[in-house]
Each structure stands twice: as structure tokens, then as C-alpha cells.
Amino acid sequence: MIVPLARAVSEHVHDGATVALEGFTHLIPFAAGHEIIRQQRRELTLIRMTPDVVYDQMIGMGTASKLIFSWGGNPGVGSLHRFRDAVENGWPRPLEIDEHSHAGMAARYTAGASGLPFAVLRGYRGSDLAVRSDTIADVQCPFTAEVLAAVPAINPDVTIVHAQRADRAGNVQMWGIVGVQKEAVMAAGRVIVTVEEVVDVLDPVPGAVVLPAWVLSAVCVVPNGSHPSYAAGYSTRDNAFYSAWDDISRDRETFTAWMEQHVLESARV
Template sequence: MARFLPLSQAVSENLHDGDSVAFEGFTHLIPTAAAHEAIRQGFRDLTLIRMTPDVVYDQMIGMGMARKLVFSYAGNPGVGLLRRLRDAVENGFPNALEIEEHSHAAMANAYEAGAAGMPCAVFRGYRGAELARVNPNIRFIECPFTGEELAAVPALRPDVAFIHAQKADRRGNVLVEGIVGIQKEAVLAARRAVATVEEVVEDFDDQHPNLTILPHWTITAISVVPGGAHPSYAHGYYARDNAAYLEWDKVAADRDVFRDWMDRNVFQARVEDFEQRVEKLRVAG
């Protein structure tokens, strides 16, 4: 049963040093506020999992929180590479980072396998792919029915998943509108799940029944954080802050500039600041 908690409490009760954790969001609804709270609380030795790690994982890696990254495609969307990630991989700064790279298809199937309680995901893919040469967790098996060669990867079962969504109702059901990435599967695969939301409504009776809803029993904790996906967007609420992504490329290029930015914008910031950051990005209702 979902509990409504302040974000600091939701993070401290559900994330621990050494956990495997997924902060999932695809294009929009990236749980930035939750990631910033995790940074403020200073967790260490994390295995970060995400289908498309971008700026928030660059920040977490740059702060030395990660031991390993399991991912498919990493980059500052529309801008370029993740400079703190690259520094960790190439130079071991601020600490060495183990990486396990997959395709999008493999990550999606691995989350689905985790959600189904399966030990691995089996799918068509990776034939002739270079990733199979460097990732020992990519295996090949023979279909017992057709003899076809299929790819297999371990199921993803994060200790905890964090997502951002538009709405929760009073019972703790969570609704996602717009592009639906792999958030639902990540929540169902995880042992614990925390959702930050733009708002709480009485119920979803006036919503289309095919909208994605995570039942209250799939969510451990809910925190109301308007603007909590910034600088990504929340469909129907505010637009993407393109300038912030451009700025990040310059910030992350220098270690000292990066730490100064983190001090000012994360450690000295408040959860309530996210709502102000999206005020000029609000879309017409």
C-alpha cells in the first residue's frame, strides 16, 4: 500500500548504500527531484540501472555514488556525451565505474522478465552485435521448439525504482500520461518503488480507462513534487528546459565547475525549488 511521504523520508526509507536502483524516465517524467534528494543524502556503492541515463546519472556518478552502471545508450539528449560518466570510465574519477551496456530491446525485455519473476529475458537480438563481445551477460541459447538462436540476458530486479508521474489519487494509484517508457515495468520489477507526482487528485473517474495506471499496491511511497522532472518535461504540465541541457555540457566539462554547480543547485537547494524552475515552462491547460 502506497504511503504519502515527504521526499526526504521516502528516499531515506527506501534507498540504501549498495542498492541496485533505477531512476527511470524516457524523454519526459525523469525523476530528477528524487535523484537530487539521493545525492543530498550521500548514498554510496550504488548500481545504477536505466534505459537511457542522462544528466541525473551524470550528476550521481560525478558525486561518486555509483559502483556500476547498467544501461542502454548514455548521453546528454540533443547535446552530446555525459562528461562525468566519461571521466569515471576513462580516469576513475571520482571513483572507478563498472559498466554493463545493453541495447534498448535488451533492457526493456530484462525489466519485463524481472516484473514477471523470471530469471532471464529471451528475445531476438544481438546477432552479430559487438556488445556481445564485451558484455559477458549477453548469452545465446537455442530455442527448444524451433532450433533458432536467441539472445538471453539476466532479468533486472532493482532493489528500488524511482519514477515521476503526473498524478496520484488519494488511494495511492499512480497515472502516467504521454510517452510511456519502461517505468511501469521497472516498478513491477523492483522490490520497492517510489513515485514523485505533480499533483494528487481525488480519483481517476474522469480519465480514459486505457491510461497507464500503477495500482497502489505496486507503489511503496508517493511524494508530491510539482516540477520534479525538470529539466525534462511532464506531458500536459510543462515543457522541456532545453537551455538547462545545453548548460550542463559546459558545467560537466570541468570538475571544479561541476562541484560548484552541484553545491548551488542541489546541496543548497530545496525540493520546493522545482516548482519555481518550471514556472516559465508551464503549458496551457
């Protein structure tokens, strides 16, 4: 259950898989994304609410052939230049996109976690997203005849999240701003969780979510594994990095050189 990150990625993330790396504002699993890059996974369908710098890096290194997402950007700074280059110019490879709203993505994960084929919401009524995606359809309520939007469930092959800690049995505890991690975990076929530390007892924390060991495939101890995002109670957000990334990622050669030095040549547990 508690294994090195390189082993977890090797065993559970395969070429052509659908992979969700979730975390909202903090607890973003950067270390796991870097390990996927180092292991040169290809043809992945990446799934994420608010894809930010970690997906910019993965897309720029050629891991992805498709992105299912809601809102993409470098938070507080601007565009994701590697993402834009892939969509607009096909570099380093063409990228298919399926864009949804936050509510639509959350509903899709919830349907997947609930074992349902699709979710229903009002959020797309009047939006042009419906005409741009084949994963948004009209459905009529059988009770009121109201026309609503339907979106298919998301069931990733692998979901990867970062959390604050795990106990020695492999139960995981996370707290702070929690987005759709629980739903993304419950919807997945396999689950990898990186954590800041392993403890003997998971002391109660207000608002904490506990992911039981029986739903997880691997737990990996990776201190600071969410950098440059943060883990509440353990680290702070590296705002300077997000600002610097805008210049690093604008140019293909500068980006590639940075990734070679800071990711490909870097060893993590």
C-alpha cells in the same frame, strides 16, 4: 503512503542497492536523484535506459559504483562528461559498466516484472555487445534449434519514477511518452513515485498507465520534479538547461560548484 521525498529516500534507498530511475524523454525523476545525492548514498548500482543528465549528476557526485544501461548521452547535445570521466579516469570513483541495447534492457525489465529468470531476443545476433558483457549469452530454442540471445532479468531493489498525479489512496496515473516505467515498477522490490499533484479522482486520459497503490512503497508530491525534463500536461522541457549542462559538466570544479549551489544547498519536499 504519501510521504515527503526525503523520508521516502531515507527509508527505501540504501547504500549498495540496485536503483532504477526510469522515464523516457519526459517524466525523468530528477528531484529524486537530487535527494539521493543529498543523502550521500554510495555504492549504488544504477540502472536506466538512456541515462542522461540525472545520472551524469549522480555519477559525478560519487553515488554509483556500477551502471547498467543502454545508450548514454545528453540528448540533443552530446556526451555525458561526468560519466565519461568516471569510466575513463575513475573520477570521482571508478565506474563499472554493463551496456545493452534498448531492446535488451526492455526485455530484462519485462522478465523481471514477469517473475522469469531471463529473456530471449534476436537483437544481439551479430553484435559485439555479446563479447563485452557477461549478461548476454547464447541459448538454443528447444523447438526450432535456432540460436538466440538470452539476457538475465532485472529486479531492482528500488525503482523510482515520476508521474503526473496520484489520488489520495496512492494510486498513480501517468501519460504521454511512457517507456519501461510500468515494467521497472513491477520488477522492483520497492517503488518510489514522485508526482506533480494529488487529486480526488484520476480522470481517464487516453493512453494513460495506472500504477495501483498496492505495488508502490511511497508516493511523494514534488511539483516540477522532472525538471529539466518535462511532465506532459504540466510543464515543458528546459532545452536551455540541457545545452548549458554541456559546459557546466566538462570541468570538475565547475561541476562541483554547480552541484553545491543548485543541489546540495537546495531543499525539496
